[in-house]
Amino acid sequence: MEFYDVIRTRRSVRSYKPDPIPDDVLQRVLEAARIAPSGSNRQPWRFIIVKDDEIKKKLVPACHNQSWIAEAPIIIAACAKELSYNRGGYMGKLSGVMDVTIAFTHLILAARAEGLGTCWIGAFDNEQVKEVLDVPSGWNVAALTPLGYPAEGESAFKEPVGRKPLDEIVSTDKF
Numbered sequence: 001m002e003f004y005d006v007i008r009t010r011r012s013v014r015s016y017k018p019d020p021i022p023d024d025v026l027q028r029v030l031e032a033a034r035i036a037p038s039g040s041n042r043q044p045w046r047f048i049i050v051k052d053d054e055i056k057k058k059l060v061p062a063c064h065n066q067s068w069i070a071e072a073p074i075i076i077a078a079c080a081k082e083l084s085y086n087r088g089g090y091m092g093k094l095s096g097v098m099d100v101t102i103a104f105t106h107l108i109l110a111a112r113a114e115g116l117g118t119c120w121i122g123a124f125d126n127e128q129v130k131e132v133l134d135v136p137s138g139w140n141v142a143a144l145t146p147l148g149y150p151a152e153g154e155s156a157f158k159e160p161v162g163r164k165p166l167d168e169i170v171s172t173d174k175f
């Protein structure tokens with residue numbers, strides 16, 4: 001797929017077919033996350049691929065009862081390591097989460113290029129998800145997404161709506 005078509009037609013998908021994801025497709029999507037940039041190339045991330053139905057069901061209450069996430073054959077949880085140092089800059093301890101969200105964006109766009117649906121899940125309880133997935137201390141969950149083929153097929157990949165116009169969000173030289 002053409003790069004700008006991928007970006008333009010990625011939509012949040014909230015209904016999935018149970019069809020499995022071929023291994024080679026999943027590997028390409030994960031590879032897109034692996035090669036993402038990170039501050040000082042620290043790569044402070046871990047991606048947990050949840051396939052087990054029981055574990056997926058346990059994630060639902062930890063994600064504010066968004067039950068449709070368990071329809072997908074896979075749920076991915078992106079975890080960020082708490083960094084004990086930073087090289088300055090206002091992000092400080094949050095810089096690990098920033099790194100992970102960049103990699104997760106790579107993953108989500110690669111999924112779209114493969115015809116897979118995703119939905120960035122930010123409404124979750126970090127401690128509950130950590131408990132379900134045995135995430136050790138020193139790590140936090142940055143985001144989750146279901147990953148699977150959209151129930152409504154290719155028509156799930158619509159044009160974006162409700163975006164602010166460029167002249168409202170861009171300025172030149174000064175704010």
Ligand SMILES: Cc1cc2nc3c(=O)[nH]c(=O)nc-3n(C[C@H](O)[C@H](O)[C@H](O)COP(=O)(O)O)c2cc1C
Nearest residue numbers: 010011012013014066119120121122123124160161
């Ligand atoms: C940081 C973040 C957190 C989000 N959390 C949720 C969520 O918990 N549940 C959900 O259904 N959608 C969630 N979304 C999806 C947004 O609602 C969606 O991206 C936005 O409405 C634009 O729609 P689109 O993704 O289809 O372009 C989240 C998106 C982002 C970027």
